[in-house]
Amino acid sequence: MLTRRNLLTNISKIAALAGFAQLIPPSLISALAADSRDELIRQAPRARFWTSVPLAGKGCQSCHTTAITAKGQAHRHEENLVKCLLCAQNCVIRDGQRGRCRTRINVRGELRSLVYGRPVSIHVDPIEKKPFYHFLPGAAAFSLATAGCPLSCKFCQNWEISQAWPEDLKTSYTPPSLIVRSAYARKAPVIAFTYNEPTVFAEYLIDIARDAKKQGLRTVIISCGFMNKAPLLEMCQVLDAVKIDLKGFSESFYRNVCGAELKPVLNTIKEISKRKVHLEIVNLVVPTLNDSGEMLKGLIAWILAEIGPDVPVHFTRFHPDYQLLNLPPTPVASLERAREMAMSKGINYAYVGNVPNHPGNHTYCPNCKKVVIKRMGFFLEEMHLKDGRCTFCRWKIAGVWT
Helix, strand or coil: CCCHHHHHHHHHHHHHHHHHHHHHHHHHHHHHHHHHHHHHHHHCCEEECCEEEHHHHCCHHHHHHHHHHHHHCCCCCCCEEEEECCCCCCCCCCCCCCCCCCEEEECCCEEECCCCCCCCCEEEEEEECCCCCCCCCCHHHHHHHECCCCCCCCCCCCHHHHHHHHEEEEEEEECCHHHHHHHHHHHCCCECCCCCHHHHHHHHHHHHHHHHHHHHCCEEEECCEEHHHHHHHHHHHCCEEEEEEECCCCCHHHHHHCCCCCHHHHHHHHHHHHCCCCCEEEEEEEECCCCCCHEEEEEHHHHHHHCCCCCCCCECCCCCCCCCCCCCCHHHHHHHHHHHHHHHHCCEEEEEECCCCCCHHHHEEECCEEEEEECCCCCCEEEEEEEEECCCCCCCCEEECC
């Protein structure tokens, strides 16, 4: 992907090779890049979901632990320090610095969003590509992303945008109303926040979702689930469906491979399951890292105990990318084993993902075992549902079908 920074660097190299580098000195290239960054910061709106000493007042527990505040210890705060409360990284950010996601910056004690209204990727995809298998099958999803992510997964398929700095990707301001109008014009009944981690543009997605609801459009999020409770609950009020990547069932896997923690993700999944929001779960099965029988059993047991048997669970094939080019693709047999394990334990809707035309892509009625939705890749081939029920035996199939 050609970024502004890369473009300026390339211009400098070409100038040097052509023998007129003195006409475009490196200092000018750096200045142009800085101007681009500074302009983005100047235009960045005030973020939400953060606090500071002036905002918190005597509510010290918003930043400090109960143990510290209970002792009444005096604490000298650095001037203009802020704490981001959006995701579970809970970044404490100095003036002029950014959080882990690179998209939220402290400007003289005010946290601003560098990605509000700044989509870097827009496509129309089948809803099955997200994947959502039990939410409006066959629907077109108007999909968008910005730069940034609070995680640093070594296997990320979209690392060019998720690990990018906002100023490195060319954008123009796109208000929420224009996103909604564009989706409507493309006859897409669903707007999907996807590709990077949408939590980093929470303010933008919430505004889009509210506008979309007025126009009769649905909104969905494809997320790592690493957000704090307050923003999550606000998102649940406006979203229609959530897909969470439960990347593994091990704290060490989350810390070493994703740069995150498992517990906040589990808390997110439990909170969503309590709301009137459709939920699906994806587990990317990575060879040697999270594919052990013990880890899969733990994941399946937790889902059954905390969420129940009707949540769709996708066991998805890993393909080498980003920092894990040394690992092979997941053997299909490993995915089949995970699916069979889930179904034998009581998960009603378990799938094999990223293996086109595999029988594990289809939806089967838990009662009569017949195929009620047959898929060919990301597209529907047959559908045997009426009013959300199997047409063969009238069993109610969990999901949102109209």
